[in-house]
Amino acid sequence: MNIIGDVFKELFKMFVADLRLTLAILGGIIVVWILLHKGLIGPLPAGLLLTFYCFIVLAEAVIREARQRSQR
Amino acid sequence: MPPDFWTIMFPAITATFLASIVEVVEAFTIVLAVGTTRGWRPAILGTLAALGVLALIILILGPALQFIPIHILQLFVGILLLLFGMGWLRKAILRAAGILPLHDEIEAFAEESAALQSQTGTQDTLQWIAGIAAFKAVLLEGLEVVFIVIAVGTGKGLLWEASLGALAACLLVLGIGAFVHKPLAQVPENTLKFGVGVMLSAFGVFWTGEGLGVEWPGADLVLIALAAAFLLLGIGLVRLIGEKFARSIS
Incomplete structure (x- = not known):
């Protein structure tokens, strides 16, 4: 039972190392999907948007964590 | 050589190989602690049992995922890879910049050895606990390898190639580990x-x-x-936060 619990904990940690980063990635994907399927942007700009959005959320997550740890 | 060898196959196999080295090194440290503290029988049995469970997961999940339509599968796997990959990259950046401490295999080995030595009970109970410790370490570290193998492998039908990359890493680390007989602290894990x-x-x-439904310019080459x-x-980011924040932490 303990091992099964640890397995689920490990699986959760694999994808949710930083909850805000995880939610930001999922939110960004949903926004790109909506923009693409409503025809508001084309397939190529959608790819660029997804790419740059991922860069921004990664940078934000890293800087946020560094700032929090430096203030402790 | 397949046309997408350098753009898809090579990066996919390399990713599973390198990721497996990181995880197997961590699992090996625990197995080594079990082996040197309680003997090699529980260490080897626990390891083999966990490897069997992991192989079973790949054998069941891998082919099953191939029945899912490719666009849905790519989206599902892509999202999971994004969450997992960016999580790893975030942590690696923070460690490289000195914000988070590096994973220390010597310390992990000492902690596990101390934990095993503090256990009390009959010889059979101690052997059982040691075997479970080895099983758990290999299973938990192996889960990440299994995920990477399945995620990278199923996206383009490279399950066997990705599995071989992981297996090669496993054999390499175990071979070196058996030879040096101490935690592989020199491996540049981060x-x-x-x-x-x-x-x-x-x-x-x-x-x-x-x-x-994105159309990437250059198709696979965009990778x-x-x-x-x-x-x-x-x-x-390592340079930016290293200069800006690491000094204030130390």
Whole structure:
């Protein structure tokens, strides 16, 4: 039972190392999907948007964590 | 040589190989602690049992996922790879910049050995506890390898190739470990983690995009550009936060 619990904990940690980063990635994907399927942007700009959005959320997550740890 | 060897197959196998080295090194440290503290029988039996469970997961999940339509599969796998890859990259950047401490195999070995030595009970109970410790370590570290093998392998039908990459890493680490007989603290785990995080993030953006209906310029070739961009961003962030925040922490 303990091992099964640890397995689920490990699986959760694999994808949710930083909850805000995880939610930001999922939110960004949903926004790109909506923009693409409503025809508001084309397939190529959608790819660029997804790419740059991922860069921004990664940078934000890293800087946020560094700032929090430096203030402790 | 397949036309997508350098753009898909090589990065996929390299990613599983390098990621597996990171995880197997961590699992090996625990197995070594079990072996040197309680003997090699529980260490080997626990390891083999966990490897059997992991192989079973790949054998069941891998072929089962191939029945899912490719666009849905790529979107699903792409999102998971993005979450996992960017999580690894974030951690590797923070460690490389000195914000988070590096994983220390010597310390992990000492902690596990001390934990095993503090256990009390009959010889059979102690052997059982040691075997479970080895089983759990290999299973938990192996889960990440299994995920990477399945995620990278199923996106383009490279399950066997990705599995071989993981197996090669496993044999390499175990071979070296058996030879040196101490924790593999010299392995540059964070550098490997950084590289794998870059590759998995690039795969994640690529397949999520494909699943959403994005048309990438240059098709598979864009993966190289994505990986290069994540690498440059990662290096840039290490420098930025290293200079800005690491000094205030120390």
